[in-house]
Amino acid sequence: MSLLEINGLKVNYGGIEALKGIDFHVDEGEIVTLIGANGAGKSTTLKSISGLVRASGGEIRYDGEKISGLDPQKIVARGISLVPEGRRVFPNLTVLENLRIGAYLNKDADAVEQEIERVYKLFPRLEERHWQQAGTLSGGEQQMLAVGRGLMAHPKILMMDEPSLGLAPLIVKDIFKKILEINQSGVTVLLIEQNANAALKIAHRGYVMVTGNITLTGSGTDLLNDASVREAYLGTKTNG
C-alpha cells in the first residue's frame, strides 16, 4: 500500500476540466516529482490533495483512508503539508511568526519550540532573520521560510509547488540540496517543478503531466534519458 494514492482524480473549474482523471501514487520515503508545462494541472493536483480545491471525481487515499472531501485543516492535521506556488509567506508576520503559524494546530508548546529549532538547523538564515517581517525577505529567503513553515506541521508528506520559481541558479541549487536533506530526515516529498532537470535528478520517480493527464511515468533517471521528455521539458534535442 502506498502512503498516498490518487485514483481517477478529476477537477473542474467552471466548465474547464483541469484534471481529467489522473492516477499516481507516492510511497513512504520517496521523492516523487510531477513535471509538465504551464497549465498542465500540476498545482491543481496539489491543491486538491490539500483540500483547497474539491475533486469532481475520483479519490485520494492517504495511509489507506480516503481524504478527498476533507477540509484543509483536517488534511494538514493528518500530516500532509503544502508549500504553495509563489511561496505565499505572510508578509505582515515576522519570520518566527510565519514558522509558528505553520504549527497552528499543535497545542504542545515544547514540541513547537523543537520544530522551530529543527527548521533553524536546516535554514540558519531564518534564525538570523527571525524578527524580520517576512515581506521584506529576499525571494530565496522567502522560499526557505515557506519550506520551513511547511515543515512546522511535522508532515509525513511535504508537497512543494515550484520551489525554484524565479530564484537565482545558485539559490536553486541550495534549495534542491535542502529538499534532499528533508527527504533523508524521513519526510516523503511530492515535488512539482518546471525545472524538470533538477527535479528528476533528485527524484526517485516522476510523472509527466500534459493538459490534465499523466502521459508518462518512470524513475527519475529513466525520464531524464527519455527522448520525448528531453525534447519537451529539458530543452535538449536528441538525435535519431
Next chain:
Amino acid sequence: MTFTTFIQHVLTGISLGGAYALIAIGYTMVYGILLLINFAHADIFMMAGYFMIFAMSSMPWFIAIPVVIVVTVALGLAVESVAYKPLRMSPRMSIMISAIGMSYLLQNLAIYLFSALPRAYPVITPLKQSFQIGGVSASLVTILTPVLTIVLVLLLMFLINNTKIGMAMRAVSKDYDTSKLMGIKINRVISFTFIIGSALAAIGSILYFTDRMSVTPFSGILPGLKCFVAAVLGGIGSIPGAVIGGFFIGISETFLVALGYSTFSDAFTFLLLIVILIFRPTGLLGEAITEKV
C-alpha cells in the same frame, strides 16, 4: 472663547471621539478581514442602545452592561452568519448589498418592535456624576470614555500582536487559502472579529447614548457614517488609524458646533471623506489597498 470653555469643548470632543473610535474599530477590523464595509454595524450600535433600555428596566447597571455586551455580540454574530457567511465565495458586491439590506432590515425591525418614537435612554447614575475642576465641569462619562477607549485599544493591539488568535487574524487578513493550509478555520477567525467589533460597538453605544438621552431606530445612521469616515481617514484596516480618525472627527465636530456651525458639522464629515478619497485614499496609516487573491 475663554480658556475654560475651550478646555470644556476639548473634553467633550475627546469624549465623543472616544465613542466614535470604538465604533470605527468595528468597521476597520471587518474590512481588514473580509474587505467588506459592514453597513449593519451602525444599526448593531443602535440596537445596543435599545438593549440597554430594556436591560436597565429590570437590572442594576452593573449587570445590565455585561448583558448588553453579550446580547449585542450575539446580534453581530447572527448578522455575520445570516447575511455574510453564505456569500463567502460570492463577488464582493453581493456581500456589500447584503450588508446594506441588513442595515435596513435592522432599522425596520427596530421601528416594528419599538416604534419610531424616541425612547429615553436610562441614566447610569455613576456615569453621570459631575466634577468641577477649576471652571471646567465634566461628568464622569466624559472623562471615562477616552480613558476606556485607550485601554481597550491597547488590549486589542496586544491581542492582535501577541496571541495565537491575533496572529491568525493577521494571516487571514492577507491570504485565505494559505491560512487554510496552516490549519486555521477561516470562519472561526471571522466570527471572532465580529465578536470584538460588536462588543466594542456595545461599549461605544453605552458611552455615546449616556450623553444623548434618547434612542430612535435611526440613531445609528449618522454616528455610523461618521465612524466609517473615521476608519477611512485613519486608513481602513488599521486599528490605530481608526482611533486617530475617531478622535479627530469627534473633536472637529464638537468645535464646529461650539463655533456656531452646527448645521455644517455633519457636512464637514462628508467633505472630509471626499477630500481623503481624492488626495489620500489609503488614509493616514493605511497601506496600499491590494485586491485579495
